[in-house]
Amino acid sequence: MKTLKNNRPVTVGIFIFLGLVILVVTIFTLGGQKKTFVKSVTINAVFNDVGGLLKGGNIWFSGVKVGTVKDIKFYGSSQVQVIMNIEKDALPHIKKDAKAKIGSDGLIGNKIVIIYGGDSTTKAAEKDDFLTVEKAVTTEDMLATLQANNKNLLEITNNFKSISKKIDSGKGTLSTLLNDPAIADKLRTTVDDLRATVANFKSASVNSKNVLSNFQDFSGKLNKPGNSINDIVSDTIVYANVKETMQQLQNAANSVSQFTANLKTVSDKLNQKDNTVGVLLNDPDAAASLKVTLNNLESGSKKLDDDLEALQHNFLLKGFFKKKEKAKADSLSNVKPN
Amino acid sequence: MAPDLENSEILPEKKALISKKIDSFFTDIYNVYKFIALFFKELFSRPFEWKEVINQCYQVGYKSLALVSLTGFITGVVFTKQSRPSLSTFGASSWLPSLVSIAIIRALAPLVTALIAAGKVGSNMGAELGSMKVTEQIDAMEVSATNPFKFLVVTRILAITFMMPVLILYTGFIGMMGSYLNVHANELTSLTAYFKSAFATISFLDIFSSIFKATMYGFTIGVAGCYQGYHAQNGTQGVGKAANTAVVLSMFLIFVEELVIVQVVNAIR
Numbered sequence: 001m002k003t004l005k006n007n008r009p010v011t012v013g014i015f016i017f018l019g020l021v022i023l024v025v026t027i028f029t030l031g032g033q034k035k036t037f038v039k040s041v042t043i044n045a046v047f048n049d050v051g052g053l054l055k056g057g058n059i060w061f062s063g064v065k066v067g068t069v070k071d072i073k074f075y076g077s078s079q080v081q082v083i084m085n086i087e088k089d090a091l092p093h094i095k096k097d098a099k100a101k102i103g104s105d106g107l108i109g110n111k112i113v114i115i116y117g118g119d120s121t122t123k124a125a126e127k128d129d130f131l132t133v134e135k136a137v138t139t140e141d142m143l144a145t146l147q148a149n150n151k152n153l154l155e156i157t158n159n160f161k162s163i164s165k166k167i168d169s170g171k172g173t174l175s176t177l178l179n180d181p182a183i184a185d186k187l188r189t190t191v192d193d194l195r196a197t198v199a200n201f202k203s204a205s206v207n208s209k210n211v212l213s214n215f216q217d218f219s220g221k222l223n224k225p226g227n228s229i230n231d232i233v234s235d236t237i238v239y240a241n242v243k244e245t246m247q248q249l250q251n252a253a254n255s256v257s258q259f260t261a262n263l264k265t266v267s268d269k270l271n272q273k274d275n276t277v278g279v280l281l282n283d284p285d286a287a288a289s290l291k292v293t294l295n296n297l298e299s300g301s302k303k304l305d306d307d308l309e310a311l312q313h314n315f316l317l318k319g320f321f322k323k324k325e326k327a328k329a330d331s332l333s334n335v336k337p338n
Numbered sequence: 339m340a341p342d343l344e345n346s347e348i349l350p351e352k353k354a355l356i357s358k359k360i361d362s363f364f365t366d367i368y369n370v371y372k373f374i375a376l377f378f379k380e381l382f383s384r385p386f387e388w389k390e391v392i393n394q395c396y397q398v399g400y401k402s403l404a405l406v407s408l409t410g411f412i413t414g415v416v417f418t419k420q421s422r423p424s425l426s427t428f429g430a431s432s433w434l435p436s437l438v439s440i441a442i443i444r445a446l447a448p449l450v451t452a453l454i455a456a457g458k459v460g461s462n463m464g465a466e467l468g469s470m471k472v473t474e475q476i477d478a479m480e481v482s483a484t485n486p487f488k489f490l491v492v493t494r495i496l497a498i499t500f501m502m503p504v505l506i507l508y509t510g511f512i513g514m515m516g517s518y519l520n521v522h523a524n525e526l527t528s529l530t531a532y533f534k535s536a537f538a539t540i541s542f543l544d545i546f547s548s549i550f551k552a553t554m555y556g557f558t559i560g561v562a563g564c565y566q567g568y569h570a571q572n573g574t575q576g577v578g579k580a581a582n583t584a585v586v587l588s589m590f591l592i593f594v595e596e597l598v599i600v601q602v603v604n605a606i607r
Contacts, residue, residue: 008396015400019504022511026545033537056541 040067040085045100045131050080051138053102053111059084061115066090095122100131373565377495380488387493394497398459399504406451410509413450414516417441431525438517439536447510448548452555456588460563463494464584467567468577491568495560502556503549547603555592562588
């Protein structure tokens with residue numbers, strides 16, 4: 001009994017010690033999980049609506065918890081400033097242009113702050129920086145959209161109901177289309193025509209393809225060195241020659257142009273009566289007197305011919321003409337033996 | 339020793355101020371107040387009865403461990419089993435650890451431990467001190483120059499006040515382990531994943547508020563048990579009545595305190 005009583009302090013000590021061990025382990029586990037003993041830095045974000053975010057709410061970055069909400073307070077007139085404790089180790093990964101939004105850790109889970117985005121080339125966020133905020137889609141927003149969709153759906157359903165009633169009662173074009181066999185035959189024919197057209201289109205497209213292929217071959221050949229077009233296009237010497245030729249052609253054209261201008265000047269002058277040729281061409285009086293002169297000349301030449309005939313028979317010149325005939329006859333006789 | 343307490347027995351004999359029962363109720367409140375004041379006075383006055391305190395810690399704490407552990411384990415298992423169908427309806431069985439940890443650490447561990455302690459320790463104190471009172475052992479101690487209040491009451495109240503937080507830590511731990519076994523058997527959750535999920539929703543405030551609650555419950559059980567036993571009357575019948583009243587009063591006050599502390603903690607949270 002005495003031994004038992006002496007052991008009691010030890011037993012009680014062990015009992016209390018184990019209880020304290022449970023407490024300490026719990027505190028450290030909780031502290032480790034809540035990152036209570038991790039060095040942290042505060043950064044801020046200003047939201048229009050935090051949607052029920054609470055102090056101590058988690059901060060996620062790329063799906064990893066990087067801190068907790070330190071404080072929530074009003075900012076300006078009606079905005080809300082959220083001060084976040086971010087782990088020092090995670091801060092270099094959060095860039096200055098990263099954005100923050102309110103989310104939840106499940107469909108009906110607690111509200112959290114989600115940090116996302118940020119250009120890798122941008123500097124990392126620093127203590128007391130303010131992150132850009134983006135409005136997240138809330139459940140209320142989703143429900144509002146869903147409600148609008150429901151209204152549209154109801155309207156569409158009503159329209160369909162009205163249309164189907166009209167069709168059923170034989171009203172309107174659609175009803176005719178559905179019920180008239182003649183239209184069905186026409187439609188069938190139209191479809192056949194369409195099919196033929198499509199076949200033609202197909203053929204045309206095949207031809208176009210061939211044309212394109214030929215064009216491609218042609219352009220390929222053009223690109224090949226060794227042919228004249230390619231030489232023209234690619235050879236700088238040929239190009240220089242062509243350029244020079246073109247220049248000469250240009251010069252020739254200029255000369256022709258000047259020549260034409262001269263011709264024009266001449267023709268203009270020919271039309272005028274202030275020069276000899278113009279008078280000859282244009283003056284009818286000059287033409288009449290020229291005609292008389294020519295008639296006179298013709299009559300004069302006839303008379304001169306008669307006079308010259310008479311001279312040949314004159315005794316003074318008769319000997320000369322006889323000698324000339326004799327020489328002519330001699331030259332002919334010398335030629336005959338050959 | 340403790341002469342003031344003797345006067346409390348004379349008071350009901352006087353003429354009733356309002357009515358006999360109402361006067362008795364307010365007299366009890368006054369007497370409890372004086373009892374508590376005397377406890378703090380004796381607590382900080384020499385000599386300190388350390389050996390008896392350790393002895394009482396052994397009786398109150400260590401000897402309650404088995405019962406408290408078993409109760410905690412069963413509580414954890416049963417609460418998990420009962421919560422699963424509701425959570426499964428929402429496809430949220432993975433939230434079981436969070437739910438159970440909140441329930442056990444915030445409420446069940448302190449409350450279950452306190453109720454067990456009230457039943458086991460409170461009745462024991464009431465009966466033990468009541469027996470000593472009716473058999474005049476307390477008077478005998480006074481005659482032998484021993485302070486019965488310090489030796490019997492202060493040591494017991496101190497022991498239960500100090501042991502209750504330790505007991506709730508055990509209860510919480512064992513209850514969580516019971517819950518883990520059930521979750522592991524059904525959802526094949528690993529121990530690490532279970533505790534990660536369980537502690538995700540628990541804060542330091544939850545733990546420290548539970549420890550504070552346990553201290554308050556321990557003090558309440560100690561005061562109720564010792565007061566009833568110390569003021570037991572009418573022989574063996576009075577002993578039974580003291581033990582019974584000690585348990586009922588302790589349990590009632592525990593629930594009232596739970597209600598008040600939850601309000602205060604939620605206001606702080």
